[in-house]
Amino acid sequence: MNDLLDALNENDPEDSGRGVHRPRPPLAVRMRPRTLDELVGQQHLLGPGSPLRQLAEHPDTGPAGPSSVILYGPPGIGKTTIAHVIARATDRKFVELSAITAGVKDVRRVLEQAKDDRDLRGLTTVLFLDEIHRFNKAQQDALLPGVENRVVVLVAATTENPSFSVISPLLSRSLMLTLRPLTDADLMELATRAVSDERGFNGEVELPDEQRETIVRLAQGDARRVLTVLEAAGAVAWNAAGKNPRTPVRIETEHVQLAMDQAVQRYDRDGDQHYDIISAFIKSIRGSDADAALHYLARMLAAGEDPRFVARRLMISASEDIGMADPSALPLAVAAAQSVQLVGMPEARIMLAQATVHLATAPKSNASYMALNQAQADVAAGKGSRVPDHLRDAHYPGAKQLGHGVGYVYSHDAPHSIATQQYAPDDLLGVDYYQPTENGAERSIGQRLAKLRQIIRGKRQ
Incomplete structure (x- = not known):
């Protein structure tokens, strides 16, 4: 059972006659597929005639020659394996760099050697660059000549979205292949x-x-x-x-x-998982699935996410997705955020859980949010004429001579403290931005709002 003992780095006195044990590679290395047919998963990339299969099995055929590729996906799903399979093609040399340790000098050295190998020996160099998202713009720029002139076949791997982490010129010269989770x-x-x-x-x-x-x-x-x-x-x-x-x-x-x-837990606080998990968390709350929301909350907390970030998103959700359907949602979310600041972890997770359940189970309305969006759209379109004179500031000498404040009715002097009076600019009279839903507290708010609009606009029935 030497393989197992090798994994524990135990000595084997009979090894190579030298008295020193040389551990075998880890199981993950030994089991690395040698051909695309040995890969598990990624069937969407392995169909007959697919770019990946063409690159691995018919490397240098066709008028365009081999293409560079960027492999995008989470860890452990085969990015490095695919690079090794591609490199196994005939007359190919495999060079591996890590963006964590390599710099511009390393890239240029590889490109120079690759050019010599191509021109003098007829060898194509496959450059596997792991974690390309860790390269800055200058380092990625250094790859461009080699990729554009096909001095190397670049196989770059990244766990972060290449649209944000890879420069556009490099993206446009490469095929981006998205690997799916196994x-x-x-x-x-x-x-x-x-x-x-x-x-x-x-x-x-x-x-x-x-x-x-x-x-x-x-x-x-x-x-x-x-x-x-x-x-x-x-x-x-x-x-x-x-x-x-x-x-x-x-x-x-x-x-x-x-x-x-x-x-x-697979979670990167500055990458896709950070945004994907919080997105799923908020959408679960919006969808009223308290159980799913608690799951995503637990994943974030287990991965060490900043609880203040979660609390801020809960406050936003309380207004954006619940609003006036449950006016208590925002104060509760604010209280949870304050509790996180005052109590800290691990106890603050209890407050976050309470706020999550409250928001997920609350009636939902985005009516106030949508009303503001429409109002802002009208402002951006130039709507909204001058403020009516009777609403303008009259707290300075000469204001009344200008007509400012003249005719203003103090609301508390009117019955029920609601006066019939124009508040909106002339070109927005009668515009109803806020459209209450029939959900939760908004049902009664809608009934009250209809009466308020009738009184204010002088349309009592």
């Missing part, structure tokens, strides 16, 4: 293959369905994590079996738990 079925297939394949465990471990499902669930869609946890669980099972155990060794639940006791 399904549980994809990861199940991967784990099963790793158990039986000679590059993996070669049948030396037994992985029951229950443990396989647990590993897939813990991996959160990350193929690399599936193989990492599986390798660690196999090593734990082998060691627990004692010396010279019979094979296959069965991986039990406790072995998986020791290998990884909780799922790692």
Whole structure:
């Protein structure tokens, strides 16, 4: 069971006759697909004649030659693997750089060597650049000549949306391929293959369905994590079996738990996940699904999201999505935000949960929000003539001679403190911006508003 012991970096005195053990590569590296047909998932990119298949299987054919690609997707779904498959094509040289450690000098050095290899040796260089979103504009600019002149076939990987993280000239010279998250079925297939394949465990471990499902669930869609946890669980099972155990060794639940006791949440506070999760959170509240909203709240808190950010978004939702249908929503959201400031985590999560449930279960109305949008649109269009003279400021000498304030009716002198009087500019008389819904408190507000408009506009019935 050397593969498992290798994973734990144990020494093997019989290795190479040198008395020093050289660990084998991790299971995730050994199981890396050699062809596109060995990939799990990403079937939308692998159809006959697809750009990716053309690049990997017919690399230098066609009038245009090979195209550079930008692979966009979450970690652990095959971006690096695809780059290695592309590089396996005949007469190709593979060079890998990481945007974390590489700079402009490294890029230029690779491009110069690639030009020599192309001109002198007939070799095409595949440059795999991991995490290209970490390159600044100047560093990305350095790639342009090599990509434009096809000195290299650039395969760039990013977990952040290339539309925001990659410069436009580089995007326009490359194919952008979006990789989809792997399904549980994809990861199940991967784990099963790793158990039986000679590059993996070669049948030396037994992985029951229950443990396989647990590993897939813990991996959160990350193929690399599936193989990492599986390798660690196999090593734990082998060691627990004692010396010279019979094979296959069965991986039990406790072995998986020791290998990884909780799922790692995938969340980047400055990237797509930050925006995607908060978007799903607010849309769940708007859709009145308290359970889904609590799930996304839990994910954000588990990942260390700033609770003040969540509280601010709750305040916005209280006005944007609930508004006058439940006038208590905004004060409650504000109170939750204040509680976060005063109490802090972890207790502040309780206030955030209460506000989340209140907002999700409250009646919904965006009528006040839409009313403001329409009013602003009219202002932007130039509507709204001068303020009526009787409403203008009259607190200075000579104002009355100008007609300012003349004829103004003090509302509290009128019956029920509501006077018949023009308030809107002449060109906006009779415009109804606010259209209350029949939801929650707005039903009674709508009835009252209709009476108010009749009195103010002198249309009593």
